[in-house]
Amino acid sequence: MDLNAVPLSLDEFNRFKLGDEKVFKKIFDFYRPLMYHKVRRVCSSELDVEEVMQEIFVQLFLKRNSIPSAEAIFPFLFLVAKRTAITLFRKELSRQKYQVSQLAEWDELSDELERTIAHKDLDRMLKTIVSCLPPQQKLVFHKSKIEEMSYSEISEEIGISKNTVRNHLVAACQFVRLKLDGLLLILFLIKNIF
Incomplete structure (x- = not known):
């Protein structure tokens, strides 16, 4: 049995x-x-x-x-x-990740880290990350976030539906946010280790 x-x-x-x-x-x-x-x-x-x-x-x-x-x-x-x-x-x-991020926001080390990373470096990192996006997502992201165009304007200009614009933008923002979070976490760890 x-x-x-x-x-x-x-x-x-x-x-x-x-x-x-x-x-x-x-x-x-x-x-x-x-x-x-x-x-x-x-x-x-x-x-x-x-x-x-x-x-x-x-x-x-x-x-x-x-x-x-x-x-x-x-x-x-x-x-x-x-x-x-x-x-x-x-x-x-x-x-735990949320707690770490919350502590980092309020912690003095977070302020020090933000001062350490110059605006130019952050801009360069963002451009590098955006360059890794698929062409359509990159185009939609650029038009929305850089040129500050609305979904309707983007839809008319590149000939896709507003829903497709939204879907591309959501996917692109998630990718960018994920990569930036990863970079910031690495910088935070490097700062604390060294």
């Missing part, structure tokens, strides 16, 4: 698929310690562990009809746990 498979009869498994609470509790009681142990190894806090545990069993209940057999319960739980833990990890990284 597979140690990862809850001992369910076919009747119990069918009742589980129908939403029987007693059978669900049996599954929960069987898998909770095993999943807790696995999740605890990858999550940094007890709060995160509990969040993942709650999510995996909620998903088990909600998606019970898509589970083909009792033997498929553990792989399902494992997959949901893995995905949920990865999502939490990404959220934590984003939160």
Whole structure:
């Protein structure tokens, strides 16, 4: 018998698929310690562990009809746990990045860093980044941000729809912002290391 498979009869498994609470509790009681142990190894806090545990069993209940057999319960739980833990990890990284950026804004080092980077250097970096854009995005970005043209004016001048202008501009701005954030982070790290 597979140690990862809850001992369910076919009747119990069918009742589980129908939403029987007693059978669900049996599954929960069987898998909770095993999943807790696995999740605890990858999550940094007890709060995160509990969040993942709650999510995996909620998903088990909600998606019970898509589970083909009792033997498929553990792989399902494992997959949901893995995905949920990865999502939490990404959220934590984003939160930390946000905190770092907020601290940098208010921190005296941030002011010093801004004074260190001359306007000319920043302008050169921006031009280098913009030069890496695809031709259409580069054109739309230039007309919007440098020439300060409206979507309608750009649309008429280069012969594309306003929605396409907007889409190009959004993509170009995201690319530029991402590259600038990366450069500023590198400069911040260099400043703090040396």
